[in-house]
Every structure is written in C-alpha cells, then in structure tokens.
Amino acid sequence: MTEVAGERIAKVLVRHGVASRREAERMIAAGRVAVNGKSIESPALNVRETDRITVDGKALGNREPTRVWLYNKPRGLVTSTRDQKRRPTVFDSLPDTLPRVLSIGRLDIDSEGLLLLTNDGEIKRHLELPSTGWVRKYRVRLHGRPGKDSFALLAKGIEVGGERFRPMSVTLDRQQGGNAWVSVALREGRNREIRRAMEAIGFSVNRLIRVGYGPFQLGKLQPGDVTEVRPRVLRDQLGTVGAVKVSDLDSRKRRASRGSRRRARRTNESSDT
Structure with a gap:
C-alpha cells in the first residue's frame, strides 16, 4: 500500500501550538479549519508543507521556536481555554505580551502553584505522559x-x-x-x-x-507571575526527554523555514521570466 505523504492536520495544529489534540479535533468538527480554501471535517486529513492552512480565516504561520514558561497559578482559576460555568480561567489572567500558549497538565480550580505553559503542542503532549518519568511535587x-x-x-x-x-x-x-x-x-x-x-x-x-514539575521549581515566583525558561536551560532540561528533543525540533523548524524560503525564491524567479 502506498504511504500517504504529509502529516495529519490535527497533529500540525498541535505542533504549531494552536490547540491540544482534542481541541484541534473539535475546531475541525466545528468547521473552523480550512485547507487551500476549503473547510475540512476530518482530523485525519494529511496535509503537506505546500498546503495553505487557515484557522478562523487566519493563515497558520511558520512554527516558532519552542518556548516554555513557569506560571504561579492562583486559586480560583480554571485551567481551560473556555469554561461552561463562565468561571475565570488561567488564560484570561495571563499577560497580553504572551503568545498563544497551552498548559502542560492542569491544576484544578482549588489548587495553586507551578503550571508549565508552552507554545509547542508536541512538547505539551510528551511532558504530560507518565512515561516521561518527571516527578510532580x-x-x-x-x-x-x-x-x-x-x-x-x-x-x-x-x-x-x-x-x-x-x-x-x-x-x-x-x-x-x-x-x-x-x-x-x-x-x-x-x-x-x-x-x-x-x-x-x-x-x-x-x-x-x-x-x-520535573526539573522546574516554583521557587519565589509570586501568584499570578510568569517567567520564561531561558533557551539554554530549556535545551539542557528537555534535550534528553524521550524521543522529543528541543534541538531536533528547532533544527526541523529551521530546515522547514529554509525550504519555504527556497520555494519562495523559485516562485519569484519563475514569475520574472
């Protein structure tokens, strides 16, 4: 059987930090995701780098470098992007300067303390797995x-x-x-x-x-405060976690970016002739 080229659209959305896997599937079912101008219904659809993906009409940008933040969650906040009871959420309380982020794991509304945030859906998924072996304290x-x-x-x-x-x-x-x-x-x-x-x-x-949470500590971070993990620390701590390596992810992103630039140059050259 011929192998289908590309990558599942739901996984692409997760890797870009758009949403968690389940959230991505719900977004697709709601008709919020389109590929090459056509709304899609299946999270199993395979897409290629040349496909144009939009979410709520906005084009999916290039993947950003993997980033992780430490957040001291106060009590009374729900770790969810939306809450049916309209209770305040973690994401409502984050600074406007942060990009769209996902939580690595959750803390219930009555719990407080260290919550990891990331812009990388693949890192989120991997670090939530018990098989990763990270101790929560x-x-x-x-x-x-x-x-x-x-x-x-x-x-x-x-x-x-x-x-x-x-x-x-x-x-x-x-x-x-x-x-x-x-x-x-x-x-x-x-x-x-x-x-x-x-x-x-x-x-x-x-x-x-x-x-x-694993090698990351709450320390003296005050309730409601957020601090970003330095890139070198991130590579040191995540570089040996299972099969997911920040250095590998970053190198793949750089290769993809270079490939996009090469394709753009070829397009421009052919347009000029």
Whole structure:
C-alpha cells in the first residue's frame, strides 16, 4: 500500500501550538479549519508543507521556536481555554505580551502553584505522559493528625473508585493545630488524584500547592507571575526527554523555514521570466 505523504492536520495544529489534540479535533468538527480554501471535517486529513492552512480565516504561520514558561497559578482559576460555568480561567489572567500558549497538565480550580505553559503542542503532549518519568511535587495541607503509618497505603499504590493510582511518596513535615503539612511526590497527574487519595485514607485536603514539575521549581515566583525558561536551560532540561528533543525540533523548524524560503525564491524567479 502506498504511504500517504504529509502529516495529519490535527497533529500540525498541535505542533504549531494552536490547540491540544482534542481541541484541534473539535475546531475541525466545528468547521473552523480550512485547507487551500476549503473547510475540512476530518482530523485525519494529511496535509503537506505546500498546503495553505487557515484557522478562523487566519493563515497558520511558520512554527516558532519552542518556548516554555513557569506560571504561579492562583486559586480560583480554571485551567481551560473556555469554561461552561463562565468561571475565570488561567488564560484570561495571563499577560497580553504572551503568545498563544497551552498548559502542560492542569491544576484544578482549588489548587495553586507551578503550571508549565508552552507554545509547542508536541512538547505539551510528551511532558504530560507518565512515561516521561518527571516527578510532580506538592505541598499539601491536610485536616487531621496523621501518624507514622498513615500514608503506607499510598506508598504502595491505592485504588479509588475503581481507578488504580500509582505509588506516591508522602512525607509529614509538621503538625499545625488541627492541620498537617505534608510533601507529596508522584509521577502522574490524574484528575484530583491527591485529594481523592487522601480522602480514601481519611484526610481532607484544604490547600494544595504544586512546587515542582520535573526539573522546574516554583521557587519565589509570586501568584499570578510568569517567567520564561531561558533557551539554554530549556535545551539542557528537555534535550534528553524521550524521543522529543528541543534541538531536533528547532533544527526541523529551521530546515522547514529554509525550504519555504527556497520555494519562495523559485516562485519569484519563475514569475520574472
């Protein structure tokens, strides 16, 4: 069978940072994406570099270099581009100077702390995978008085509501009146995982702060503030993550850009004759 040339349109949108895979599929289904002037319906359509892609009537530009930002998410914000309940979102609160970005993972509305943002859909997808192996670290305040063996079940992995959670490391830091502060580390990011796991062993979470995501730390970043990861740091930290390498991505973008310029020169030369 002949191999179909090109790349799936949904993947192209993700790689350009237009949307996540699911969001891209919804945009296509809604008729917001066109190829060579014709609205498309299938996210599986293969496109080539020579195809003209538009989203909401605007041409898809050249891919920008991969960028990542650290954001200290305040409580009360939803990690979503749109919210059916019209609650304020993370993206509503970001500075106007930022380009369109995607969140790497999520923090629920009651959680706060480190949230990674990127303009690269491929990096987003890869860093969200548990197989990447990056540890997420949290400072968590519990209501109750945990003892020495209170978290033994969590260290082995626990099943909650028919869903199996991977083992998580929990360390008791201090007791503060009727509350206890603990440090939690885990390698996956399921929906409200820490809250559900703690409830399953008899504790309620009344504050949850993410302080680390892989090699990146919240540090002294203030709530609502954003800082960009320097390109050299980004290459050092992401250059060895699985099959996705920032240096490779950047080199592919440079090759694609050079190819576009060569095609443009050829077009201009043929027009002049």
